[in-house]
Amino acid sequence: MKSLDKIYGIIITSDRNTQIEILSRLKESYHLTGFMKSLYTVSNDVIKKGLQIDLLSMCDGFKNRGIFTNEIAMKLSAMTNNLGLTEIVSLDNLVLDLENELSLRQADKLVHDLLIMKRDEKLNKTKFENLINNLEFNSVKKNIQSNTDIMFNILEDHDQAKVGNFQGTKLGYNCLDKVILLEDIDVMVVGARPAMGKTAWGISTMLELANQQKNVLFFALEMSQKQVMRRIMGYLSEVDTNKIKYGEMNSSDIENIHTSMLYDCLNHIRVIEGSKSINTITSDILELNRSFKIDVVIIDYIQKIIPISNRSRYEQVTEISNGVKLLSQNLKIPVIALAQLSRDSSRTGKRPSLPDLKESGEIEQDASIVSFLHRPEYYGEDQLITGESSLNKCEFITAKNREGSIGIQVMDIDLKISKFVG
Numbered sequence: 001m002k003s004l005d006k007i008y009g010i011i012i013t014s015d016r017n018t019q020i021e022i023l024s025r026l027k028e029s030y031h032l033t034g035f036m037k038s039l040y041t042v043s044n045d046v047i048k049k050g051l052q053i054d055l056l057s058m059c060d061g062f063k064n065r066g067i068f069t070n071e072i073a074m075k076l077s078a079m080t081n082n083l084g085l086t087e088i089v090s091l092d093n094l095v096l097d098l099e100n101e102l103s104l105r106q107a108d109k110l111v112h113d114l115l116i117m118k119r120d121e122k123l124n125k126t127k128f129e130n131l132i133n134n135l136e137f138n139s140v141k142k143n144i145q146s147n148t149d150i151m152f153n154i155l156e157d158h159d160q161a162k163v164g165n166f167q168g169t170k171l172g173y174n175c176l177d178k179v180i181l182l183e184d185i186d187v188m189v190v191g192a193r194p195a196m197g198k199t200a201w202g203i204s205t206m207l208e209l210a211n212q213q214k215n216v217l218f219f220a221l222e223m224s225q226k227q228v229m230r231r232i233m234g235y236l237s238e239v240d241t242n243k244i245k246y247g248e249m250n251s252s253d254i255e256n257i258h259t260s261m262l263y264d265c266l267n268h269i270r271v272i273e274g275s276k277s278i279n280t281i282t283s284d285i286l287e288l289n290r291s292f293k294i295d296v297v298i299i300d301y302i303q304k305i306i307p308i309s310n311r312s313r314y315e316q317v318t319e320i321s322n323g324v325k326l327l328s329q330n331l332k333i334p335v336i337a338l339a340q341l342s343r344d345s346s347r348t349g350k351r352p353s354l355p356d357l358k359e360s361g362e363i364e365q366d367a368s369i370v371s372f373l374h375r376p377e378y379y380g381e382d383q384l385i386t387g388e389s390s391l392n393k394c395e396f397i398t399a400k401n402r403e404g405s406i407g408i409q410v411m412d413i414d415l416k417i418s419k420f421v422g
Helices: 004-011 018-022 035-048 057-062 070-080 085-089 092-121 125-133 148-163 197-210 225-237 241-245 251-260 262-266 278-289 311-330 341-349
Strands: 187-192 218-222 269-273 296-300 333-340 369-374 393-402 408-413 419-421
Touching: 004 018, 004 035, 004 092, 018 035, 035 057, 035 311, 057 070, 187 197, 187 311, 197 218, 197 225, 197 262, 197 269, 197 296, 197 333, 197 419, 218 225, 218 278, 225 241, 225 251, 225 262, 225 269, 241 251, 262 269, 269 278, 278 311, 296 311, 311 333, 341 419
Parallel strands: 187 333, 187 369, 218 269, 218 296, 296 333
Antiparallel strands: 369 393, 393 408, 408 419
């Protein structure tokens, strides 16, 4: 059996957590034939749907893609036959074999491309560097540390945190500094009903992060890139975005806009528009990450992600939520996913809480942090939960925090320029 066949044999016969771990170590570029490429895609589809990879779910996956044959069933079955203990315990060596094979193929391609460029007299420094940069050098063999080493690393992180060097990402709001610290595999969900300022908070947070020189990728799934950029211009220049839209700016406003174009934070943000599935989102991140090292991903909003299956809406959102979590785990990039709450949820009380996400698949279970935006002013209430005036204020409700505190923080808002301050 070839290394990749053996690895998939191990995957099919393992528990779901092990399957996720092994799949995260595989690259699409290891899969050369049409069957193996489809095998990789179907395996990820099964995991994203929250299912266990086995012969039945894999066959169903191939059927859903319209490419199932008896030959494929036989190939899948053969992968689990004669799989000995030696293969199971030598998984690291099998994956290393794949990495070595990939390196050899890349070396052959590099030599081939260099010879052609040299022959055609098209080789220069820039093209040579581009060829080198396009190679994949990242080893998938993970460094295995002892428990003691990990504990010492945690103590080192603690010492760094004492002097202000936190091993994670702060959102940029003073009121949340002691509440939320995003780590590499965290998914943070921020839910809100319509008109609460969900997108405005996402844009404000993107710019707060960019001001910390964090590279942020913003997926605008219901707005155009131009609409998002207009809000960014409003935030940076403090010019009402409606004045920009309707041609009502004065000379001072235009001067402020021109000044905002020079701000360094613009170099740290990228906005991608249009409908996306979790697979295309992942592909976009991988492609952009080569030239723009991404620190945080923001998705506006999670229910707008295109589902792969045609199941019930609950199951579709569960599939999407699982996919976002896998994305964060596999790419080691924290994700902030905005979520739309139904207007009907206000019938049980105006202030949102975790039960309002119950109809939205497994979003709550997959998220490390769940927060809500609530504006009492919108409902005609004069006071916040703290007793202070609700005018131009938002309650930021942290309802779930896997490694932190929960509670309510008050933020100042100006929705005309998409700005939150706290």
